[in-house]
Structure formats: structure tokens, C-alpha cells
Amino acid sequence: MRPTVIAVDPFLGVKPAERYLFYIICGPVGAYYPEGFNPISIFISDQYVRAVRGGIGEAKTGGNYAASLLAQMEAKEKGFSQVLWLDAIERKYVEEVGTMNIFFKFGDEVVTSPLTGSILPGITRDSVIQLLKKWGVKVVERLFTIDDVLKAQTEGSLSEVFGSGTAAIISPVGSIRYKDKDFQIGDGKTGQLSQKIYDHLLALQYGYEEDTFGWIEKIG
Ligand SMILES: Cc1ncc(COP(=O)(O)O)c(C=O)c1O
Numbered sequence: 001m002r003p004t005v006i007a008v009d010p011f012l013g014v015k016p017a018e019r020y021l022f023y024i025i026c027g028p029v030g031a032y033y034p035e036g037f038n039p040i041s042i043f044i045s046d047q048y049v050r051a052v053r054g055g056i057g058e059a060k061t062g063g064n065y066a067a068s069l070l071a072q073m074e075a076k077e078k079g080f081s082q083v084l085w086l087d088a089i090e091r092k093y094v095e096e097v098g099t100m101n102i103f104f105k106f107g108d109e110v111v112t113s114p115l116t117g118s119i120l121p122g123i124t125r126d127s128v129i130q131l132l133k134k135w136g137v138k139v140v141e142r143l144f145t146i147d148d149v150l151k152a153q154t155e156g157s158l159s160e161v162f163g164s165g166t167a168a169i170i171s172p173v174g175s176i177r178y179k180d181k182d183f184q185i186g187d188g189k190t191g192q193l194s195q196k197i198y199d200h201l202l203a204l205q206y207g208y209e210e211d212t213f214g215w216i217e218k219i220g
Contacts, residue, residue: 001026032099032167033081037198039174039190040163042097043080044146045071046179049088050095050118057118064120072098082163084176087118092145100163100171101125103139104149105193107157114141124164128197130213137193146178153183160191170198 002025007017033040048071051057051064071083084102087093095113096102101122103112110132115121132139152158161173172190176183185191203209204216 029167032165032169033171035081037170037172037190039172039185039188040081041079041175041177041182042082042084042173043071043075043078044084044086044176044178045075046086046091047071049091050083050085052088053117055118058115058120060120068098078177080177086146087116092147093143094146094149095119096122097163100165100168102161102163102173103128104144104152104158105160105191106148106152107159108138110137110139110193111144112139112141114143116143122165124166124169124201127201127213127215128164128170131197131200134212149176150178150183153185159186160193161185162191162194162197164197169201170194 003022004025005020005022008019008021009017011017031037048068050068050071057064068083068085075081075083082098082100084097085095087095093113094102094104095116096119101112101119101124103110105111112125112129113119129139129141149158161176163171163173165171172194173185174188175185200209204211207216
């Protein structure tokens with residue numbers, strides 16, 4: 001379900017609109033990536049930036065996606081599913097993927113970027129954090145750099161990477177390209193934790209699993 005709002009003032013110019021049209025597009029969806037629930041390859045852009053702190057990166061607004069499309073097209077041409085964005089100022093802190101938030105499992109700790117204003121505060125991100133806490137898995141929201149990721153990958157302590165989003169649900173990441181080098185995550189296959197979260201979220205959505213969080217709303 002895609003809630004949408006557009007300005008409908010009969011006016012050309014730059015100012016906040018006075019009248020808006022709000023509508024919701026409802027439609028069936030299939031697997032978000034052609035890979036289905038299989039590891040995707042992502043590309044780190046060191047040339048472009050998506051959003052900067054103090055801007056509108058945390059809002060689900062078209063401008064953020066416009067700024068990301070060239071990098072996304074180039075990533076696709078190179079055979080990657082998505083772009084992994086670094087922060088726009090120092091270009092080293094891991095932020096999020098084109099349409100997903102992202103989690104890294106370093107040792108027994110799962111880490112995701114904090115909500116600094118330049119990434120979307122995804123509802124699935126929040127669900128993953130709550131689920132992991134409930135399962136007793138250590139989950140931390142903190143800044144971490146792409147160098148931390150590559151160091152952990154070299155040392156063998158980076159076992160899983162996965163994205164989270166309404167459309168993608170949970171999307172395991174099998175490899176990352178950064179500065180023309182490819183880095184495999186774990187054994188390149190879907191990690192145990194990614195699989196467990198994916199299964200659990202789907203079971204909750206389909207009502208196979210009891211919802212202890214109060215996330216399910218009955219409509220009608
Ligand atoms: C840029 C971006 N980040 C993260 C997400 C995930 O957000 P959510 O879990 O609310 O779908 C999306 C979803 O479309 C997105 O476009």
C-alpha cells in the first residue's frame with residue numbers, strides 16, 4: 001500500500017502548497033528483486049551522494065529518489081541490484097541502501113546506522129530491531145564506517161548483511177563492491193539470522209505466528 005500526497009494548487013512557482021491530494025495506491029506485489037529471497041550484490045557509490053544531514057533524507061519524498069537514480073542506473077548496468085549509500089559529508093559512514101535500511105552482523109552483534117536525519121526511519125528496520133531485542137540478540141544503532149566493514153570482512157567476523165524494507169521484507173546481501181573490489185559476505189549465501197527474521201516477519205504478516213507486538217491491525 002503506497003500512501004501518496006501531491007500538491008494541487010493551480011499555481012506555478014516555489015512555495016509550500018495550500019491544497020493537497022492524499023491517496024493510497026493498493027496493489028499486489030511479488031518479490032522485490034529478481035533474485036527473490038536470495039542474496040543480492042550491492043554497489044557502494046563513492047561518486048554520488050543521496051542525502052545530507054540537515055536535508056530531507058529522512059522523508060519519503062521524491063527528491064531523495066531523484067538524487068539516487070543515476071547511481072542506481074550505473075549500479076544496474078554493472079550487474080548490481082542496489083546502491084549502498086555512504087554519508088554525504090565524510091563519505092565513510094554506512095547509511096542505507098536505495099530502498100532499504102541495512103544491518104551488519106559483526107561477531108554476535110547486529111549493527112545498523114542510527115537515525116541521523118539523512119536516512120529513512122524504516123518501519124521494517126524498527127520491526128527488526130524489536131524482534132532481535134525480543135530474541136536476546138544484541139542489536140546496536142551506531143555509526144560505523146565502510147572501513148570497519150572491510151576490516152571485519154577480512155578478519156572473518158562479518159557473517160551476515162541484510163537489508164530491510166516493506167517491499168524487500170528482508171534481503172540478504174551476498175557481496176559488496178567498493179572501489180572496484182568485490183567483497184563476499186560470509187559464504188555468500190543467505191545467513192541464518194536473515195532467514196529467521198524473514199520467516200518470522202512473513203509468519204506475522206500471514207497470521208501464522210501470534211503477534212505479541214500489537215503490529216497487526218484488523219481492517220473491516
Ligand atoms: C530509502 C529507503 N530506505 C529505507 C526503506 C525501508 O523503509 P520501510 O521499512 O518503512 O519500508 C525504504 C522503503 O521504501 C526506502 O525507500
